Amino acid sequence: MRFLIVLFALAGSVSAQFGFFDQMFGGGGQQQQQAPQNVPSDSTMYRANYERSHCDNYLCPDTLACVHFPHHCPCAWPSHEDKFELGEGHRICVSKGGFKAGEAARKVELARKGLL
Template identity: 55%
Template sequence: MIPRLSLTLLLLAPLLVAAQFGQFFEHMFQGGGGGGGAGAGQQQRGGRQDSNNVPSNSDWYRRNFDEATCNKYLCPGTLACVDKPTHCPCPFPNTEEKFELHPDGKAICVSKSGKVKGLTARKVELARKGLL
C-alpha cells in the first residue's frame, strides 16, 4: 500500500508543481524575465520598442540626470536636489529607512524589517559593529 501511494505522489508531483509555479516560470522565461525575442519584456512594433516600456539600457536615466537642474547636490538614486549627500531621500520611503554612516558622512537606504519597530536600526547597528 505504501509503495503504491508513494508512486502515485511521485507521478502527481510534477502536476502539483506546475499548478503551483506554472505562471511564475512562464513569466520568468517568456513574458518579463529577460531573454530574447519580442515577447520577453519588449514588445516590438515595426522595429521600435513599445512606448509604454522603459528602455533596457541607461539612456533614460542619463538623459534625465543630464537634464536635471541643481546648484547643490543631485542625488544619483532619486535625482533629488539637496544640500548634501546625506539629505538624499530613499527611492522607496514606504519600504526603506535611511541611516547615516558616521564618520563617512554617507547615508544608506535599508529595507524595513516588518512591523517590529526599531528592528532595522538594531540590524544596522550590529552590522556597523561587525556582528551581523
C-alpha cells in the same frame, strides 16, 4: 413622404444616442489602445533625466533630489525603506524588515559592530 422624413429623423436620433454610449463605454472598436511598452534595458532614460536635472548643490544620483549634502538624499521608496546616515557624509537606505518597529535599525547597528 412625411412618414419617411420622420422615420429617417428617428433613425438618426437613435444612432446618435447609441453612438454616444459607444464612445462612453469603449464600444465601436474605432480606437484601439496600444499595449504599454517595456522600458529600455539600458540607462538612456536615466541619463536623460540626470542631464536635464539642475541642482546648485548636490544632485542625489539615485533619486535625482537636489540637497545640500549627500547624506541628506532621501530614500527612493520611503514607505518601504529606512534611511541611516553613516559617518563621512554617507547614507544608506535599508528595507524595513521584521514585524517590529526599529528592526532595520537594530540590524544596521549589529552590522556596524561587525556582528552581522
